Amino acid sequence: MTIIKVIMLINIADAKARLSELIEAAARGEQVTICNRNEPVAELRPIEPARTAPRDLSPPFPDWTIDPAFFNPLHGPDLEVWYPDAPATGWHVAEGRPAYPSPRRGRRARR
Numbered sequence: 001m002t003i004i005k006v007i008m009l010i011n012i013a014d015a016k017a018r019l020s021e022l023i024e025a026a027a028r029g030e031q032v033t034i035c036n037r038n039e040p041v042a043e044l045r046p047i048e049p050a051r052t053a054p055r056d057l058s059p060p061f062p063d064w065t066i067d068p069a070f071f072n073p074l075h076g077p078d079l080e081v082w083y084p085d086a087p088a089t090g091w092h093v094a095e096g097r098p099a100y101p102s103p104r105r106g107r108r109a110r111r
Contacts, residue, residue: 007031011038 008022008030015022015034022044026032032044074082 007033009033009035009038009040011035012041 034042
């Protein structure tokens with residue numbers, strides 16, 4: 001099996017004049033590289049077609065099961081291993097107030 005790959009190097013001025021030809025070439029699978037003073041700066045390539053079939057979301061190992069205890073919250077030493085900076089009084093999930101001021105509501109800035 002022989003695969004022939006066409007690579008086109010073209011400067012910006014020529015690309016402006018021949019844009020429709022370059023787009024057709026990229027759609028055919030040719031690699032179009034746009035250069036600025038003979039230095040490659042961009043590549044023109046076709047967009048992959050949108051997926052029409054649904055993704056396969058089945059697990060790779062269907063015989064595996066997850067123990068329900070996996071979803072229980074951590075306590076004691078297990079919590080200290082994963083979160084060494086957790087406060088001694090207990091772990092709080094909620095975040096505190098942001099350090100930045102919140103925008104004023106209902107007022108517009110004067111110009």
